Amino acid sequence: MTAPTSATDVNQPSLQPAAPTGRRISLPVLLLIIAGALALTSIVRLITGANGITNVSQMSTALQLAVPIGLAGLGGLWAERAGVVNIGLEGMLILGTWFGAWAGFQWGPWTGVLMGIVGGALGGLLHAIVTITFNVNHIVSGVAINILALGATRYLAPLAFEGHQGGSAKQSPPVESLGHFTVPGLSSALESLNDQHWFFVSDIAGLLGGLVTDVSWLTLIAVALIPASWYILWRTPFGLRLRSCGENPIAAESLGVNVYKYKYLAVIISGGLAGLGGVFLSIVANPFYLEGQTSGRGYIGLAAMIFGNWMPGGLAIGAGLFGYTDSLNLRGGSANVHALLLLGALLLVAGAIWLAIRKKYVKAAITVVVGALVFAWYATTDDVPNQVVSATPYVVTLVVLALSAQRLRMPRANGMPYRKGQGK
Template sequence: MTAVVTKSAPADRNTGLGRRMPGWARVLLWVAVGFLAVSITSYQTGVPQLTSSGTVQAAVRLGIPILLAALGGLWAERSGVINIGLEGMMILGTWGGAWAGYQWGPLAGLVAAAVFGALGGLVHAVATVTFGVNHIVSGVAINLLGAGTAKYLSTLLFEPISRNPRESPPVPKFDTYSMQPVAGWLQQLEDLQRVGVSDAAGILGGLVSGVSPLTMLAYLLVPVSYLVLWRSPFGLRLRSCGENPVAAESLGVNVYRYKYIAVIISGALAGLGGAALILNPGQAGYLEGQTNNRGYIGLAAMIFGNWRPGGLLGGAALFGYSDGLQLRSGETSVHALFYGATLLLVVVTAVQVWRRSWFAAGISLVAAAVMYAVYWYTDSLPEELTAYTPHLVTLVVLGVASQRLRPPAANGLQYRRGTG
């Protein structure tokens, strides 16, 4: 008698409870949920600025520096080097962009900003890669060095012209472009003030109106970074330095060279983020302190995006939106967001109940109750609080996202050739 042993087939992950939604589909689903929450909030609270084209344009303009800083952090940290110095590199980029832009125009300013930021990245690479300085210590030093250098150069070169050591003379800007006649049609739909339709028109209209070449370049750099880092032999070698540099070295990868390249590119991207504060419309020129910690917020956007280009794009959009909203309409719109946050948390609670994660569902429900209580029992928020909306959003987002983060395995670790 022959025993027949059959191997049970694995559970079909494409049917029943095993079905898993693709990552891109989950992102689109949550984008749709967020849009519905903001749209409902806009009409329930009587604050159309939440989805107006003007707010979206401001969000794009303010989100571009954060996006470029986040991309800079991505390049450095995928190679295993923590770049806390993004803020200092952005400051160097603002000064370089203003100086060259004033002399020779916005295109020269863009190149100079990238060069000045790359110089900051080079200093960081020398300290961390060659001399083995702690990455956090070196990054903090770069921030102090960048601010001090920009202040010295501003006093030396700008003060004789502008009569103010803290700012530059007006700098020429890039022209802006709108997609016509699409932008006009969307504006007409937005003016109708119809639930959902006008909200979508306002958001899309803000994305295709008043767009500068620097904005186009920033968005182009997101897929370019993905293709280079995840779809090329160069990117594979660079990422291997951030995951296991000893194994990469054993396979013939020059780890030092790739770390240098990554950190210098990181500084150049942060410098471009500084240029976005100078060469895009809305700012006269260089102004001391104008980065306003956007380098740190860019780092937070990168972490929120789990060290992936698509994820950090979403983080930059979120932080840019919160910044643009409080600048466009102040405490009224920020106060209305508590209602929208309540709706989102109710959806999160439902999802956690469906997953039978009772503790997480309870936390989400309590948070929703707190958000709604703040909205119901207050008429507005203090101006001193709304001015720090992007920073508060940064803290909340990092707290929520901390459970699913997966940084490069060797990120921040000191590497010495020949050790194993």
């Protein structure tokens, strides 16, 4: 491949990242799949009488739980699109929770938001120095940051919070709320429609009602970051240069791209986004820092990013799915999870039919057997143990990743060491 005449012209075709292998799902097809899944959920709701699986409160809680997962996953997307694996998202979330609460209870919640972003960005900077400058294995560095963040916050929490009203060695004093909003008229109309329990229409009303009822301003910012990231990474010269560093850094360097700079920027932004997710946990989800409150959401965010095939839209769907399953713990968990066993059985049967159409008969047979076992579980029980309810988000994470693994393509140079001038 011959380099363009101008070393700084990064709009040449040679710099374009390679297209993903396999067939990409178009937007109309994706919307049709989502509508089909929602219709199937509505059928299950009518059969089981578990109206709570799509009510406004359930969807509002799911959105709140999806935000930190989505922000962590978005942070991972920025880093990995530049070729840096960021296993340290959990640690950056932890730094965001601590810094956000520490600054928030002293100087106000919006100062806490800014400091939480800074805290996560500092974790990202450390990861960038270790992996980009010193070429340490990305996984090793990420795990070390997770351990370091946990240890650092455990050390700092008693120093910062003890002696203040409401504070302790493991908890910060309360932080003032950022405020919430509800769209007047629309929220109540959707809630009334959801209460009618009609087929499909009430389920859509519940989904939309959760998006306009008692929503935090930080939630609005987090949702806006999804299309903003897509636009920046796929529709600007800056995004093209950054993604080229994750696909072929040697080719990018030959065209005049400062690969180190773009990798550093991507990983620092990654840490800042994860830090913002931590702020959400310590200011919005709970009005205080609490040791262990991230509960592995950084790892689930990474799973959402992989499920979304390193694309913001797919990531958002993954985060919503994991947030929804997590919300089952809080609102009628046992009854709702039991109803979803029937949904799982129906989805498995649909998957078996699809595999049979594609002439993958062995996989189709296995899927049918699993679906039959799930249906037998549903038919022979009236509820599920609380332990199953608590484990549901993590089980769904594993199942979704296993089912989506064959269609994934990460950036080609993701996790690979790079040295300036190595292509010469």
